[in-house]
Amino acid sequence: MLEDRVTSLDRFIIEQERLYPEATGRFSNILYDIALAAKVVTREVRRAGITDILGRAGRANVYGEDVTKLDAFANNVFIHATEHSGNVCIMASEENDGCVEIPPEYPTGSYALLMDPLDGSSNIDVNVAIGTIFSFHRKISKGPRGAVEDCLQPGRRQVAAGYVVYGSSTMLVYTTGSGVHGFTLDPTLGEFILSHRNIRIPERSTYISANESNYPKWPEEVQSYVGHLRKRSYSSRYIGSLVADFHRNLLKGGFFMYPPDQKSPTGKLRLLYEAAPLAFVIEQAGGYASDGHGPILDIQPTELHQRVPLYIGSPFETREAEAWISGRKRPDAGPSSSAG
Numbered sequence: 001m002l003e004d005r006v007t008s009l010d011r012f013i014i015e016q017e018r019l020y021p022e023a024t025g026r027f028s029n030i031l032y033d034i035a036l037a038a039k040v041v042t043r044e045v046r047r048a049g050i051t052d053i054l055g056r057a058g059r060a061n062v063y064g065e066d067v068t069k070l071d072a073f074a075n076n077v078f079i080h081a082t083e084h085s086g087n088v089c090i091m092a093s094e095e096n097d098g099c100v101e102i103p104p105e106y107p108t109g110s111y112a113l114l115m116d117p118l119d120g121s122s123n124i125d126v127n128v129a130i131g132t133i134f135s136f137h138r139k140i141s142k143g144p145r146g147a148v149e150d151c152l153q154p155g156r157r158q159v160a161a162g163y164v165v166y167g168s169s170t171m172l173v174y175t176t177g178s179g180v181h182g183f184t185l186d187p188t189l190g191e192f193i194l195s196h197r198n199i200r201i202p203e204r205s206t207y208i209s210a211n212e213s214n215y216p217k218w219p220e221e222v223q224s225y226v227g228h229l230r231k232r233s234y235s236s237r238y239i240g241s242l243v244a245d246f247h248r249n250l251l252k253g254g255f256f257m258y259p260p261d262q263k264s265p266t267g268k269l270r271l272l273y274e275a276a277p278l279a280f281v282i283e284q285a286g287g288y289a290s291d292g293h294g295p296i297l298d299i300q301p302t303e304l305h306q307r308v309p310l311y312i313g314s315p316f317e318t319r320e321a322e323a324w325i326s327g328r329k330r331p332d333a334g335p336s337s338s339a340g
């Protein structure tokens with residue numbers, strides 16, 4: 001649509017707000033802050049090879065993983081871009097052990113922000129696409145300022161979720177429950193411009209996206225399902241950067257999985273700020289996300305950094321995988337149309 005070429009993120013947010021007369025605009029303000037933070041991180045990612053922003057920050061995160069300087073930089077940018085507005089009551093980040101409280105000098109608001117400020121950071125030094133993942137919940141705690149319970153809510157309750165992919169271009173993709181929309185950063189304007197209105201994932205896929213070197217460590221039922229897909233001659237597409245793999249699958253169709261294995265019995269990926277926000281996006285785009293037994297969005301979180309097995313993408317394969325892994329679909333039943 002021609003007018004999309006001049007539909008900036010700001011204009012689109014205002015248009016969306018008009019659809020909901022009760023909207024206060026407070027949530028829209030947070031999206032502006034997220035977009036600004038994304039521009040600031042983009043600038044550093046684009047310069048990563050030039051400025052001294054590569055390499056290790058000399059400390060480890062909650063998992064003992066080396067924190068790169070760009071990880072720490074992105075975390076600070078997203079926290080400081082959103083904490084001042086009076087719209088956020090509390091935050092949780094992959095880079096912080098506990099919740100990030102809003103400094104006492106700032107008012108607090110109605111939303112909890114959960115984020116992985118820079119996912120896939122091990123790919124930074126080799127110029128592979130990386131990403132930011134964000135999720136918003138409404139404040140449910142009773143106190144004047146936020147509490148951890150505002151973060152520990154099932155994904156089904158998210159008010160918004162999305163990601164920024166720092167690839168050949170920077171794109172911001174988000175949903176507020178009315179479809180999924182993608183905006184591409186035009187560096188000559190410094191604006192995110194609507195480039196992908198109402199994204200829909202293809203119903204079926206021809207791509208499997210998994211680290212198949214882990215195959216020997218997967219549960220037998222997962223190995224069995226992968227064998228079933230291999231009989232259909234699926235191609236393999238795996239970058240090892242969740243946001244990049246997810247974004248390709250969202251646009252082209254694909255079945256991504258990070259199953260549990262002997263080393264990580266509950267999987268590697270985190271529920272609150274990786275699986276749940278991407279699950280909200282994929283369901284809004286017509287896809288599905290499962291932990292192998294049920295919807296990711298229905299899981300009641302118990303801790304900030306809990307991990308979860310993740311099967312996500314085109315609905316046909318993802319629902320078929322859940323039926324297969326949970327034992328509801330027998331291998332000899334053949335590809336069932338009901339799994340679609």
Ligand code: P6P
Pocket residue numbers: 119120121122211240241242243268
């Ligand atoms: P593996 C990156 O470190 C990450 O957290 C995700 O971005 C990615 O999907 C996954 O880990 C890759 O893990 O074990 O395949 O290297």
